[in-house]
Amino acid sequence: MRNIAVLYGGSSQHQRTYKDSEFAVYINQCVPIYEFATASLDDVDVLIIPSQTHAKYLHQNIEKIYDFANRGKIVVTLGSQTEEWLPAHQWEFRPTNFWWWLDPNAHSGLKLTTQSNELFTKYLTIEDATWHQHGVYWPTADCEVLLATTDGAAVFYIDRVNTNGVWINTTLDPDFHFGSYFMPATTRFLRGFLPWLKEGEI
Amino acid sequence: MISMSAAKFIVIHPFTIFSVTNYSEEFAIVDQYDLPHTDLSEYMCMVVLPFVDQTFLTKHKAIIDRFLAQRKVVCFFGHLSMPWLHQQQMFIPRVIQHHSDYDIALAQAHPIFDGVKVQHMLVNRGVKGFFARGHHPVPPHSEVLLTFTDGTPITYIDRTSTNGTIFVHAGNNLIGPSTMGTESGNSTSRISPQLRQWVRDEYKNLQKGEINHA
Numbered sequence: 001m002r003n004i005a006v007l008y009g010g011s012s013q014h015q016r017t018y019k020d021s022e023f024a025v026y027i028n029q030c031v032p033i034y035e036f037a038t039a040s041l042d043d044v045d046v047l048i049i050p051s052q053t054h055a056k057y058l059h060q061n062i063e064k065i066y067d068f069a070n071r072g073k074i075v076v077t078l079g080s081q082t083e084e085w086l087p088a089h090q091w092e093f094r095p096t097n098f099w100w101w102l103d104p105n106a107h108s109g110l111k112l113t114t115q116s117n118e119l120f121t122k123y124l125t126i127e128d129a130t131w132h133q134h135g136v137y138w139p140t141a142d143c144e145v146l147l148a149t150t151d152g153a154a155v156f157y158i159d160r161v162n163t164n165g166v167w168i169n170t171t172l173d174p175d176f177h178f179g180s181y182f183m184p185a186t187t188r189f190l191r192g193f194l195p196w197l198k199e200g201e202i
Numbered sequence: 203m204i205s206m207s208a209a210k211f212i213v214i215h216p217f218t219i220f221s222v223t224n225y226s227e228e229f230a231i232v233d234q235y236d237l238p239h240t241d242l243s244e245y246m247c248m249v250v251l252p253f254v255d256q257t258f259l260t261k262h263k264a265i266i267d268r269f270l271a272q273r274k275v276v277c278f279f280g281h282l283s284m285p286w287l288h289q290q291q292m293f294i295p296r297v298i299q300h301h302s303d304y305d306i307a308l309a310q311a312h313p314i315f316d317g318v319k320v321q322h323m324l325v326n327r328g329v330k331g332f333f334a335r336g337h338h339p340v341p342p343h344s345e346v347l348l349t350f351t352d353g354t355p356i357t358y359i360d361r362t363s364t365n366g367t368i369f370v371h372a373g374n375n376l377i378g379p380s381t382m383g384t385e386s387g388n389s390t391s392r393i394s395p396q397l398r399q400w401v402r403d404e405y406k407n408l409q410k411g412e413i414n415h416a
Contacts, residue, residue, distance in 0.1 A: 010255030011216065012283035012293065020283075034235055034258060052218035052253050056233065080219050176220075180281075181295045181335045 002045035002074070002198055003028045007036055007061075009053055013179025017190070018050070021178070026194040033057045041068050046197050051079025051173035059085065069165030074202060079173035080134045086169055087162030090138040092153060108132075110155060114146045117158075118201045123192035129156070131183045135171050147172075158202075166202060211401070212245040213378065216253035222379050228398065229378070238262050242269055246405040249377055250287075252280030259286035270366035273408040275401050277369040277377055282338055289363035290370060295336040296350065304330040306356060309346045314397050319389045323348075334373040361413055367404050369397075377401075 006018045008030035018027050031039045033054055041047065047068055049058065062085050069075045082091055110133070112126045120126070129147055136153030139145065140162060147156035147170070156170040174186035174193070196202075211229045214237060215221060223231055232240050234254050242248070248269055250259070259266065263286045270276060270288065281293035296303060306324055308315055326332050334356040340346060341360045348357035348371075360368040377397045407413050 008257075009216075009218070009253070010257035010284075011218075011253045012256060012281040013253065015256065015283045016281075032257065033255070052216075052220060054235070054255070055217045055219070057235070082219060182331060 003043050004046040004048065004194075004197060005029045005031055005041065005044040006048045006050060007031060007033055007053060007058070009033050009050060011052060011179070013052060013176050014050055015179070016181075017175040017179040018048075023178075023190050023194055026198050036061050037064065041073075044068070044073070046074040046076060048197075049075065049077045051176035055083065059083070066163065069163045069167065072165055074166045074168065074197075076168045076197065078170060078175055080171055081169070082135070086137075087159055087167055088140045091135055092138065093135045094133060094149075094153075107150075109149050111148055111150055112146070113148045114144065117144065117146055119192070119196050120146060123196040123200060124189065128185055128188040128192055129172060131172075131177065131185045133171050134173065137169060137171065139169075168197075168202070210245060211247045211249055211377070211398070212240070212242065213249045214251065214254055214259075216251055216255065218253045221251055221253055224379050234258060237265060245274070247275040247277060247401045249375075250276065250278045250280075251375055251378075254280070256282070256284035256286055260284040262286075263288075267364070270364035270368070273365050273405075273411075275367045275369065275404055275408070277371075277397075277401070279371050279373065279375045279377075281336065281372060282370070287368060287370075289341055290360070290368065291339040291341070293336055293338055293372060296334075296354070298331075298335070301330050303350070304333070304335070305351045306333060307349050307351050309349050309355070312347050314347060314393065314400050316396060317389055317392050318396075322389045323393075332374065334371075337372050338370055365408075367408060367413065369401075 004027055006027055008014055008018060017023055018030055034057060065075060077086065108130045110130055112120055114120055133155055136149055136155060137157060139154050139157045139159060142161045144158040145154045148154055155172060159167040174189040177183035177186040178190055213225060213229050213231045214234050215231045216234055225231060235258065266276060266286060267288055278287055282290055283292060306320055323333050324330055337354045337356055340355050340358045341363050343362045345359040346355040349355050357371040376393050
């Protein structure tokens, strides 16, 4: 069982998702972002950078996050990361279409691009990851892309190559939506994603 | 901090991706974590945004209490999850079984929402749910402005819990750059200027001692 920490921003959304809800049992510690610079990560296996993280403190702590990853650990980023700070970061903005499902013949524009990753064979379905996106990544070729848009841009990928650790990056923002009481698929996503982070094959 | 001598509103800003910064000159913007080191003397209104660090604000509640004690206005938009805003109740999510459960109503005619169509606040590109998804139980003697259609309050003014005035809206920012429909003719564009004018009037009345407090 991995020890999971959250870079905690103290918003109502972060509080609901990571402290007050059914998902709190997966989180070993919420590290206040304004104290993160001096916090020990020695016992932490997985560090979650939530959606809607304070930009300045995130940037002040990038070196610490890379040091953590380079000790062979796991970093998870949720939601848009428009500033370049991820390993080999290539972000592309996409306008948010939150009304796509009103059309009876609609397609979300999302496709599953893995047949073998345990996250999508044991923990989640593509429907659990389907609401809308705010942008996409173009990761380097040897990253594992699990979810993509129909034009091949990554919405969820795992980077095991650009540092000595593992980076799980997704433009999906389930913690923001669940924390805002909005978008039921995000509850299902977290019900699969967090147990996988805790005990799954990564 | 962005200092503007003309500013009379100060935005306590969370600086997250969804929190825009393109405010007019009437607003100064301060990073939420710089609040303890900010001189608030020139501001009549503190605007607190939906993504703020409520744990941090609770640690520094005395600053907000002092601001209100000086007969000023605090506007909060979002879900209260920590007790940093004096005597206000925590957010209670609404049980949504049908999209009509999101429907809202004006509790009374009020200058802040004058000329604003309920449908424009409620529906964005055919989708409901952006405007409000729950409520805060209101303090005694509060003035309720907007409700769900069953009467549950969404937006209220509290003039009795402190010497100042507290405006709470259980949803998105109504005073800053619009996050609602921006197409031409959308009446929600009236809310921000009308809310700003209400704050100015409220502040004048507070400073003159013309507002009845408990």
